[in-house]
Amino acid sequence: MKWKHASVAVLASVALVLTGCSQSSSDSGSSSSKSAAAPSADNSFTLPSAAPSGFKPGLKIALVRQSGVGDYFEQWGNGATAQIQAAGGTVDTYDAHGDNGKQVSMLGDAINSKPDAIIVDHGLADSVNPKIDEAIKAGIPVVVYDVAVSNQKALYISQDDVSIANLILDEMKKQNPDGGKVAYVNVSGIAPLDTRDGVYQKFLDSNKKFTQVAKFGKYSESVATDTAAEGAAVFKAHPETTLVFAAYDELAKGALIALRQNNMTDKVKLYGVDVSTADIQLMTEAGSPWMATAATDPANVGAIVARGAVAAASGVKLPSKMTIPAALITQQLLKDKGVTNMADLRAALPDLTTPKILGASWIPEIKPGQ
Template sequence: MKKLCSILLIILLFTLTACKSEQDAVSTQQQQTATKETTSKQETSQTEIPKQVQKPLKVALIMQMSIGTFSSQYIEGVKKQIEQFGGSVQVYNSDNDLAKMAANLDAAINAKVDGILIDHGRSEALKQGVEKALQANIPVVAFDNDLRLPGVTVIDQDDYSLAWKSLKTLAEDLNGKGNIAVVWVGGFAPMEHRSVIIDAFYKRYPNIKEVARFGTASNNTALDTQAQVEALLKKYPKKGELNAIFAAWDEFAKGAVKALEQAGRTDIKVYGIDLSNEDLQLMQKSNSPWVATAATDPAEVGKVQVRFLYQKIAREHTPDIYSLEPHLVKKSNLPTENVAMEQLSKYINGWGNSKDAYSPWMNKLEKEKK
């Protein structure tokens, strides 16, 4: 009898275990099916073009000023990305007049555009207009601006990093000792950020002395800078009195380079910020004093800014602030033959390959609008 009971107990245990295993298998299969269905729905929703961006969108680009080749390549980047998305853009150039920039912003709002891009400018001049845009449900993305409003994404080139990369290279080339001049101008958010690093730079390298600081932003910035550097060279005519010039903007660097070339001062080197095709040509010239610059691809900046705007219009989450990764471009890294900006990725790791702010559906949108 005991033996029979034991046998029956074992059979019962096997039956219960088998049932439990079958239930677990069914449960696991159901979970896997549900997960696959959820993942499939998520993938579909991520690649499906949001209805808000399916129509051709009208975008306004409000610029504080449009000076030099950096700005022109930035504008081309904005235009190219918007055209790839099937939209159109109107560029408002404010000629470095903040009152005019505020008026241009109002004009864009009154034109009932679908989105607004802002290039430079100051918060005190634009805050009221941007708030008006947001109240009208017009999303805003700004570049190199000090706006800090909920819902507005502000992108920059990481101006602190730009300044440090260039200045650190200068210090290393001078072996931590020498006299330098700084070409800089206030009144612009990126310049104020770069100034913070300039001040910190002297604490890190106390044996590097600033003997002059100057700079103006105008419609002829490069020419103005050339004249200012020519006057500077008369103050320091002897080799060793001035070792380098740090130019906080490529328009400054272009003017400094031309002044040094005309004076035959190969003993003074230029370290800059920003880069364009014209800048590259100057750097690649034989015996060019322009030996290094820290930069992001201006066209890529424009494209990233547009993509953030389209994400906002599609009601996707976007950050309040975003910094693009800058690169150090040294003359010694470039080939002897001339290269253009679009070829720099062959020589500068990571250049021009940004997928920042790129949503999966954007690829489909670009293909459909071809």
């Protein structure tokens, strides 16, 4: 569904059904994301200029998702579906809505339907990796987004999480040259969040003016609400906090709720990751402490993943890993450009749309979000 206006009060009430990033069985995470050897990203890869012999109208793509409610997931799915349909294909969507066991079952159903390719969008690595292996063994190519996939015959696509963390932390440093006392909001065991954590730890080591005074964050079916509950206690115990770095937007929303509850929004600056229409509205509210985020466009990401699936279904040999670059989005930019939603943001930051990544003349270009 599209968000209209997401005040913090409304946010707290609906956060029960919000999810994001790769799934984990708890905030301690799973072992697969850490045990699987990660291949290097091959971002120089390009599709063949001519359509391969396997490219044909009516390619059948199964999209097996682990989504949540909110415009991020809606736009991601719309981007993927629009791109596949533009290429003459069809999409069968299976959505587990936060149920890891259900996603495994759905992957089995998708395999049995014998599609030309399968997209796995988010999920718990320990659960989905055996099914990914099964699909590949059955001759079905698989493209995975934001799951620590162990089978390197699958194409793993993710945001460039090192770049994302560097972008937002550099902006936090730029806006706060004298440093500050940081409350860190993250959870472990989730592949992209672990990567961002590594960048953050190096940032602290290299920037001694920034010191961590607290850490919190809860990954659950109600991320923002549960994180807010932890954050309220943390901020009460650490009133000296001047900065918050949250590793993805649902955690940022939880921290924002907690800051409001403790009447600290006038002295604390918040920095996050990811973007949606709801995030934009929270960033641009009067008195908002959410100063900046680093993000990709979810509709564009969905379209890229879809192009990978179309190419794989057509017989193109793909690399094991590719990453998608992010952009820095500041509160000031949003206000200066009059940005109130994702459509406005795409117009203000055209670099968010990247048609050349897995683009080819034989896959019609779409305008994500339209």
